[in-house]
Amino acid sequence: MSFVPVYILILFFTIVIDYFAGIYIGQSQGRRRKWLLAASLVANIGVLAIFKYYNFVNENITIVMSNWGIKNPVPYLAILLPIGLSFHTFQAMSYTVEVYRGNYKPERNFGIYALYVMFYPQLVAGPIERPQNILHQFYEKHDFDYQRIADGLKLMAWGLFKKIAIADRLADIVNVAYDEPHKYHGLNFVIATIFFAFQIFCDFSGYTDIALGAAKVMGFKLVKNFNRPYHSKSISEFWSRWHISLSTWFRDYLYITLGGNRVSASRWYFNLFVVFLISGLWHGANWTYIIWGVLNGFYLIFAIISQKLRDRVARASGITRFPKLYSWIQFPTTFVLICISWVFFRAHTIADAIHILKSMFTDTCADVMSIIHTHHLQSLAPPVNKMIPAILVIAILETVHLLQKRRSILEYVNSKPKYIRWGIYYAFILLLLTFGTASHKQFIYFQF
Known part of the structure; x- marks a missing residue:
């Protein structure tokens, strides 16, 4: 309005x-x-x-x-x-x-x-709720609960940090390369694409945290929408952790309706392809989004087709005897594939996306060797004074994610004595003031 x-x-x-x-x-x-x-x-x-x-x-x-x-x-x-x-x-x-x-x-x-x-907290960017989860809560009486309100405010603060200290900070670096792609090449695009992966995650999950926190303050529980997606070992696992409310929506109302995996192999692949095609179209009326969806569908279908071959290769190489090492191979492989698809999601046109990918694969090694030989970083678009804070905030994010492997960050903080909790709060406020930006950038997913 x-x-x-x-x-x-x-x-x-x-x-x-x-x-x-x-x-x-x-x-x-x-x-x-x-x-x-x-x-x-x-x-x-x-x-x-x-x-x-x-x-x-x-x-x-x-x-x-x-x-x-x-x-x-x-x-x-x-x-x-x-x-x-x-x-x-x-x-x-x-x-x-x-x-x-x-x-x-x-x-x-x-x-x-x-x-x-x-319902205002999740109206404009989710999570996409089901009637079974939320409607009955509108009839329930929500009494004042100090711990619940405090936890909701903490979750909102964490979402704010992800938005203004990570996503908006990374956006300044990403936009330089992606808005004028023909001015840059190679390593610049690699850095911009990796940063965009974290930018879009922190931008979207930051909004979700604020939505969940605001609802929690009022006594409402919304569904979880993200679960450390970049810690996934496969594409299918990634989509079970990323935008969970949309992924389950397509699964329950489109994929299963089409027959799911209870059909012939060819029809199963077709069902997956259609779901990801429509998922790409859902994100925006642009061919770049459609290709992004199709590419992710191809990843998933190829993973299914090649599963037995990959298992045989893994067993033959002996890598399966070292589960942790095997995981550390799967994590970056999945992340790289997702980053390649993000290029189409972020690029303004298909031509820009192809130029960026081509340059990433052909010019990056030369850029790295040039930096090693000259010991100068002038060839990089993002200056060092922007790169270092960006890397630091990503490190903070991943530290929190590692802590969340066993229990939520709220449970971790609440379990500490009062003097440690308040020390964490003041340190967090200091981080927010130090790294937060005031650029007033809109949430990316508002456009969808």
């Missing part, structure tokens, strides 16, 4: 449609239930298609028609993409699907259902 006040009617439209669809689905039998579900899904997907994909599709049609010398008579729409549209659309659809499947009874309180769709 801050940008276009009339856009509140989009939410009102989908809320009214899904509220009544849920009630009538609960009262209906047979094919009528399917038609009611279909009407709800069409309304939600239709809104998403118009605001997010109409101009993208029309632009590509125009390009194809122009190649045949034909002018496209369909006009473009002068519309903005409402913030968080994809998130609350998917959350609304999960409600009607769960009611249709009989997993949840229709919500008859219009205000409570509207709150389910518009």
Whole structure:
């Protein structure tokens, strides 16, 4: 509403449609239930298609028609993409699907259902909730609880640190290389891409931590959305740790509906491909996002096809006798593959992404050798005074992640005596003031 006040009617439209669809689905039998579900899904997907994909599709049609010398008579729409549209659309659809499947009874309180769709902490960037987890909490009394509120505020503070001290700091380095890619090459892109991997994680998971913390302060529990994804040993494990609420949404409502893995091998691969293709399209109306999704789908399919061969090679080499060493090979391999896919996610165009990847693979060794021989870092785009703080904040992040392998950081801090806890709080505030930026950068996932 801050940008276009009339856009509140989009939410009102989908809320009214899904509220009544849920009630009538609960009262209906047979094919009528399917038609009611279909009407709800069409309304939600239709809104998403118009605001997010109409101009993208029309632009590509125009390009194809122009190649045949034909002018496209369909006009473009002068519309903005409402913030968080994809998130609350998917959350609304999960409600009607769960009611249709009989997993949840229709919500008859219009205000409570509207709150389910518009619950402010996670409205614009998730996590994408299910009715089973959140709706009943709106009926419960949430008394004042000092420990719960303190824990919520700590979680919000940690999310703030991830956003302004890590993500926004790394953005200044990433943007230099990715916004003008033809000015840089090789090692610059390697550094920028690794930093972007941490930037997007801290930007998105930072918002999630703030959302979970804000909800916790008020007495609500939202689902976990991230679980140290860069500590994954495989692509499939990565997607079980990254944006968990979206991954499980696609699994439960699309992948399983298509047949999941209970089909022939070729159909199984097709199902995975479709899920990741749509996942890429969900992130944005741009071919770079589509390729990003397809590439991750290819990773997963190739991993399944090559599993037996890779296991045989691992056993033959004897590496399986050293589990820790084997893990330390799997971790960086998975991280490198994810970083390669992030290039398409971050690049403005496919041509830019190809240029960046080509330069990373062909020029990086020469850049490293040049630095070794000359002992100068002038060839690097990010100056040393920006690189060192960036590396330090990433080191802080990974230290916290290592502590979280056994228990959450909140449990770790709360278990300490008061004087140590307050020492940690003051040290954290000092870190926030030292490394935090005041650049007012918007959260990346707001655009989705």
